[in-house]
Amino acid sequence: MLENIRLSFQGIWSHKMRSFLTMLGIIIGIASIISIVSTIKGTNEEIKNSLIGSGNNTVNVLLYEKGYTMEIYSNSQKPFGIPQVSEETRSEILKLDSVENVTCFTERRNMEGVFYRDKAISSGAIRGIDKSYFDTVGYRLKTGRIFLEDDGKKFRKVVILDQNAAEALFGDENPIGKTMEISEEPFTVVGVVESESNYETTITNISQYYSAQESALSGVFIPKECWPIAYAYDEPEKVVVKARSTDDMEEAGQKVQKILNATISPKQEEVKYKADNLLEKARDMQKLSAATNNQLIWIASISLLVGGIGVMNIMLVSVTERTSEIGLKKAIGARKGTILGQFLTEAAVLTSMGGMLGVAAGIGMAQVINRVSGVAVSIDIVASVIAVLFSMLIGIIFGLLPSVKAANLNPIDALRRE
Amino acid sequence: MILKLDHIYKDYIQGKMTVPVLKDVCLHVEEGEYVAIMGPSGSGKSTLMNIIGCLDRPTQGTYELAGQDVLALNEKKLADVRLNRIGFVFQNFQLLPRMSALDNVALPLVYAGVRKRVRRERAREALVRVGLEDRTGFNPTQLSGGQKQRVAIARAMVNTPKILLADEPTGALDSKSSKQVMELFAQLNEEGVTVVMITHDPGIAGHAKRIMDIFDGEISRHGEVFR
Numbered sequence A: 001m002l003e004n005i006r007l008s009f010q011g012i013w014s015h016k017m018r019s020f021l022t023m024l025g026i027i028i029g030i031a032s033i034i035s036i037v038s039t040i041k042g043t044n045e046e047i048k049n050s051l052i053g054s055g056n057n058t059v060n061v062l063l064y065e066k067g068y069t070m071e072i073y074s075n076s077q078k079p080f081g082i083p084q085v086s087e088e089t090r091s092e093i094l095k096l097d098s099v100e101n102v103t104c105f106t107e108r109r110n111m112e113g114v115f116y117r118d119k120a121i122s123s124g125a126i127r128g129i130d131k132s133y134f135d136t137v138g139y140r141l142k143t144g145r146i147f148l149e150d151d152g153k154k155f156r157k158v159v160i161l162d163q164n165a166a167e168a169l170f171g172d173e174n175p176i177g178k179t180m181e182i183s184e185e186p187f188t189v190v191g192v193v194e195s196e197s198n199y200e201t202t203i204t205n206i207s208q209y210y211s212a213q214e215s216a217l218s219g220v221f222i223p224k225e226c227w228p229i230a231y232a233y234d235e236p237e238k239v240v241v242k243a244r245s246t247d248d249m250e251e252a253g254q255k256v257q258k259i260l261n262a263t264i265s266p267k268q269e270e271v272k273y274k275a276d277n278l279l280e281k282a283r284d285m286q287k288l289s290a291a292t293n294n295q296l297i298w299i300a301s302i303s304l305l306v307g308g309i310g311v312m313n314i315m316l317v318s319v320t321e322r323t324s325e326i327g328l329k330k331a332i333g334a335r336k337g338t339i340l341g342q343f344l345t346e347a348a349v350l351t352s353m354g355g356m357l358g359v360a361a362g363i364g365m366a367q368v369i370n371r372v373s374g375v376a377v378s379i380d381i382v383a384s385v386i387a388v389l390f391s392m393l394i395g396i397i398f399g400l401l402p403s404v405k406a407a408n409l410n411p412i413d414a415l416r417r418e
Numbered sequence B: 001m002i003l004k005l006d007h008i009y010k011d012y013i014q015g016k017m018t019v020p021v022l023k024d025v026c027l028h029v030e031e032g033e034y035v036a037i038m039g040p041s042g043s044g045k046s047t048l049m050n051i052i053g054c055l056d057r058p059t060q061g062t063y064e065l066a067g068q069d070v071l072a073l074n075e076k077k078l079a080d081v082r083l084n085r086i087g088f089v090f091q092n093f094q095l096l097p098r099m100s101a102l103d104n105v106a107l108p109l110v111y112a113g114v115r116k117r118v119r120r121e122r123a124r125e126a127l128v129r130v131g132l133e134d135r136t137g138f139n140p141t142q143l144s145g146g147q148k149q150r151v152a153i154a155r156a157m158v159n160t161p162k163i164l165l166a167d168e169p170t171g172a173l174d175s176k177s178s179k180q181v182m183e184l185f186a187q188l189n190e191e192g193v194t195v196v197m198i199t200h201d202p203g204i205a206g207h208a209k210r211i212m213d214i215f216d217g218e219i220s221r222h223g224e225v226f227r
Ligand SMILES: Nc1ncnc2c1ncn2[C@@H]1O[C@H](COP(=O)(O)OP(=O)(O)OP(=O)(O)O)[C@@H](O)[C@H]1O
Pocket: B012, B013, B014, B019, B021, B039, B040, B041, B042, B043, B044, B045, B046, B047, B048
């Protein structure tokens, strides 16, 4: 076998030009497939990253009413039977393997009561947050300080703004230490935070997507203990969990959703917690982009077919050319199977080499596509290996006919030929 | 009896005509004999030789090689007979052009599944025996006709077969090279190898211990062992 492979290389090398031309069809076919696969994979990763926010891995577990996200705009509209997340529920969630951190917060999406002098915030959210909110969701302190334990305990009326809110309310002014108004109560600004993850806001087609919105809108944060000061009552909370890894997100979301729903009163049948399934959304979008590219793969496969036929053609010529060699080998004791194996190996080696060159060319092409059109590409090792194996298979399939022909040659006819 | 062919017929179908090439040929060769077969061109010498060498099957007749009915064997077994029991030498050498002399000689050992190191060793020894130890790395194109034929003989004998078949081994050689080849054949025969050789040249045939004549597909003289 090794001997056969060595001889095949010798044969290919002694007809460099011809071998290369034979391989060309395979090279082109594999190269186009690899570059298409690279673009698909690149696009997929881009979609996934822009949805998930690379490295953030947070999953929103929000309240839904009849399939729509439920927002609370006024005290009268609060759903019944949904308790605040208790300390036990919280630690139950934190015990999950897939969960790294969790935060629960109350939220209003109407900013009508939020002022600084004559300035207001047009759109955004005000949240009553716990101590793990900034870590979990991914904010870092820009100026001032974050909330202290005492802020909550002593019901201090302090507020932290994100950079959008700070800009909207204070412009160039330094907000720290200033007093602003929330729902007719004075609050002192103690800090400004900024979002750590840079969400790509390029995803316009699912603009309703919560997380993407969030980063574009203003955020105003107060300690959750102070929430009743501004809004009179406690109210149901929203939950964000941070999964250990991107792969854990789906599981974490599902489990947390289950835990939270178990706390809801059985009489409350309309409003339930539901985890965002980002990966599912990503997959849907990926499917869409892959569908168009899959057609390209079929077209590239045709060139592989043509390449395979080319290999068959050259192999047939080669068998005719080497008739006397085959006859001699049979005369000195080579079995039919040996000859068959020799030619099959030769075809397989030839097309495998074509496959490897094709993969190399495909990777090169993908880089060029990336440079020229800016489409994201990502090399798929598995696809490359499959491509080489597949070209080997092409060699074996299309080499079969010529090899059988060689193996069946009558040694006398073969030797007589001069 | 190492070769026992009886009532061998061989016909070729040529369009609608059947061309009889061998007609009732009986050929008996004892172990250790050295036989030359002579006859005019087209008399069926090569056809007979191919049947003896298990490369071709007769239309009719029986053939026992060392007591074994080879006509009953399947193709795989026939290949093994060619590999282990018969050495072949051709008029036009039939060396593979892109391989060194050593690799050419080692080829039958590849088919016999001999390990590479052993293979090279034995091929070298075979080349030493034909006096070409200094040409092992040469390609056939770099060898003279006589040298090529000696490489071919080394290849035929590398598997130590009991029978050596040669179809006009000196047909393409000058007298000096022919003499060297004849010396090798005599030496091999001395060591117990049964040699069957086809030739046109009475001088070459004279090296054999028995001369058979074939004429128009029939053996016209079985010859006496005269040495
Ligand atoms: N494949 C074939 N088809 C038809 N006829 C054939 C075939 N092979 C050989 N013959 C015929 O058989 C006859 C004997 O051929 P063969 O090669 O045995 O002769 P030969 O004695 O070896 O001649 P030479 O001395 O010229 O080599 C010739 O007439 C030839 O035309």
